Amino acid sequence: MPLLVEPAMSAGSIRGDGQPHLTTNDGLVLRPWREPDSAMVQEAFGCPEIQRWHVRRLDSLDEATEWTGQWQERWEAEAAASWAIVDGDDQPLGQVGLREISLDEGSAGISYWVTPKARGNNLAARSVQAMSDWAFGEIGFHRLNIHHSTANTASCRVAERTGYPHEGTLRQAIKHADGWHDWHLHGLIAADRKV
Numbered sequence: 001m002p003l004l005v006e007p008a009m010s011a012g013s014i015r016g017d018g019q020p021h022l023t024t025n026d027g028l029v030l031r032p033w034r035e036p037d038s039a040m041v042q043e044a045f046g047c048p049e050i051q052r053w054h055v056r057r058l059d060s061l062d063e064a065t066e067w068t069g070q071w072q073e074r075w076e077a078e079a080a081a082s083w084a085i086v087d088g089d090d091q092p093l094g095q096v097g098l099r100e101i102s103l104d105e106g107s108a109g110i111s112y113w114v115t116p117k118a119r120g121n122n123l124a125a126r127s128v129q130a131m132s133d134w135a136f137g138e139i140g141f142h143r144l145n146i147h148h149s150t151a152n153t154a155s156c157r158v159a160e161r162t163g164y165p166h167e168g169t170l171r172q173a174i175k176h177a178d179g180w181h182d183w184h185l186h187g188l189i190a191a192d193r194k195v
Contacts, residue, residue, distance in 0.1 A: 008106025008142050014078045019071075022083060024130040028123065030083035030096060033071050037084055038064040040092045044115050052176065053113075053152055078103060085114070085127045093118035096127040098135065098144075106142030108135070112158060124154075125161040132162065136190050143189045149174060149181035159186035 022030040033041075042064035044050055051057055058064045074080040082097035094114035101108040110131070112124045128146075135141045146164050148155035159166070164186035173183035 003104075005104075007104045009103045009140060011078065011103060013103070014081070014101065014139055015076055019075050019081065019083075020134070022130045022134050024126045026126065028126055028130070029086050029090075030127055030130060031086055031090075032075075033068040033082060033084050033092075035065060035068060037092050038068050040115070041067055044092075044094075044113065047116055049116070050113050053149065053155070055174075055176065080108075082111075083127070083131065085118075085123055087118075094123055094127070096124070096131050098131070106140065107144065108141060109145045109147060112155075122161065124158045128158060128162045132188065136188075136193055141190065143187060146186040147173070147183050148186075149176065150184055151181060156184060156186075159184070163192070164188045 019032045021032075024030075038061055042058050042061055045054070045058040045064070045067075058067060071080070071082045074082075079101055080097065080099050081101070082095055084092040085094040085096060086092055092115075094112065096112045097110070098108040099111050110128060112128055114123045132144060135144060144164075146155070146159040147170075148159070150156075150169060156166075165188070167185045167187045170183040170185060172180040174181050
């Protein structure tokens with residue numbers, strides 16, 4: 001069935017020459033995940049605060065290795081992307097990524113988390129900003145969204161710090177371990193960044 005509207009982004013516009021390393025304005029590096037990162041990922045997913053806002057957990061190093069290994073295939077399919085936020089010794093401190101990428105709509109959702117020992121340094125906000133700059137500036141996304149439980153005030157602060165305005169609240173939009181949560185929707189469109 002023919003489309004009435006041209007896709008906002010063409011196939012191949014994201015995967016290009018491979019997943020890039022991204023750098024924040026102050027030198028923080030975002031790089032693709034590697035298998036040796038699996039132990040850190042397993043430890044991070046064991047954190048009660050990270051578990052609270054996820055719908056899955058990792059119970060073994062094999063599961064963590066599967067988690068780190070999935071991203072290359074998802075990048076190639078232009079379905080999702082994830083970067084490790086790393087320190088000066090190339091050790092992961094957290095994650096930032098794009099989920100539910102739609103080439104037709106030129107949109108994606110943003111995800112992020114930071115390990116307990118790395119909190120308090122605005123790592124998530126700095127990483128979201130760098131990834132957003134790349135997504136809008138180099139790739140040509142039309143819209144990026146941040147969704148989070150209304151009870152997740154830390155995620156709300158990240159959205160606000162990075163210029164993603166609160167656009168509304170979706171009632172009982174996500175189920176966490178403790179039940180249904182309302183969801184804040186924050187969004188940014190490419191035109192917002194040119195103002």
